[in-house]
Amino acid sequence: QVQLAESGGGVVQPGTSLRLSCAASGFIFSHYGMHWVRQAPGKGLEWVAVIWYDGITKFYADSMRGRFTISRDNSRNTVYLEINNLRTEDTAVYFCARWGGSAIVEKIDHWGQGTLVIVSS
Amino acid sequence: DIQMTQSPSSLSASVGDRVVITCQATEDITHHLNWYQQKPGKAPKLLIYDASNLEAGVPSRFSGSGSGTDFVFTINNLQPEDFATYYCQQYDNLRRTFGPGTRVDIK
Numbered sequence: 001q002v003q004l005a006e007s008g009g010g011v012v013q014p015g016t017s018l019r020l021s022c023a024a025s026g027f028i029f030s031h032y033g034m035h036w037v038r039q040a041p042g043k044g045l046e047w048v049a050v051i052w053y054d055g056i057t058k059f060y061a062d063s064m065r066g067r068f069t070i071s072r073d074n075s076r077n078t079v080y081l082e083i084n085n086l087r088t089e090d091t092a093v094y095f096c097a098r099w100g101g102s103a104i105v106e107k108i109d110h111w112g113q114g115t116l117v118i119v120s121s
Numbered sequence: 122d123i124q125m126t127q128s129p130s131s132l133s134a135s136v137g138d139r140v141v142i143t144c145q146a147t148e149d150i151t152h153h154l155n156w157y158q159q160k161p162g163k164a165p166k167l168l169i170y171d172a173s174n175l176e177a178g179v180p181s182r183f184s185g186s187g188s189g190t191d192f193v194f195t196i197n198n199l200q201p202e203d204f205a206t207y208y209c210q211q212y213d214n215l216r217r218t219f220g221p222g223t224r225v226d227i228k
Contacts, residue, residue, distance in 0.1 A: 035217070037165075037219075044206075044208065044219060044220075044221050044222040045157075045159070045165060045208055045210075045219040045222070046219065047210070047216070047217040047218055047219055050215075050217065059215045059216055060216070061122065061216055061218075062122050062216065095164055095165075097164075100167075101170065101171075105170065105171045105174075106153070106155075106170075106212040107155055107167055107170035107171070107176070108155065108157075108165075108167060108210070109167050109170075109176070111164035111165055111166075112164065113163075113164055114164060
């Protein structure tokens with residue numbers, strides 16, 4: 001079955017950088033685009049970024065452009081999210097999720113359990 | 122980015138009730154809308170895709186409709202396991218966005 005497992009979260013200081021990883025299994029990873037979505041404590045879901053199946057095309061939420069970088073390694077079945085110059089408002093659970101469906105009908109059909117990032121001095 | 126609004130932000134309902142949640146986009150997104158359910162401490166779960174299509178394995182008491190800018194999500198015969206927060210999400214724009222969520226709790 002499809003499994004997504006995030007890692008790399010923790011308590012970090014403002015201004016530092018962090019790379020989150022998401023290991024995928026149970027499907028042909030190189031055939032699927034992948035998303036990152038975050039959720040601040042007690043708040044709603046916020047879409048962060050998407051990367052196409054081939055790792056070439058990427059899009060970011062307007063508020064995430066510049067400090068966030070999504071990437072993938074299809075040989076390792078892993079998608080990454082690097083966050084630079086972390087701010088307290090980046091404190092959130094970060095979910096990776098699979099872009100299911102097709103290029104026309106998109107659905108985020110499988111989600112990891114999330115990794116918690118706390119930005120605090 | 123396309124902004125999404127949901128109404129109401131929260132509601133109280135009883136088992137067996139019919140629950141209706143609306144979602145509105147700031148521009149025409151045709152039918153490019155999904156609905157998700159999230160329970161506390163858990164990842165979201167896809168319920169409805171492409172505005173009105175039921176995801177495999179999801180009970181038929183969940184349904185969605187709408188197109189353009191206005192969408193409706195309905196739960197018929199609310200069950201105890203349906204108390205959760207529900208989010209709409211658009212994928213018409215390359216930068217996807219979620220609605221703010223609607224919390225459904227027990228009356």
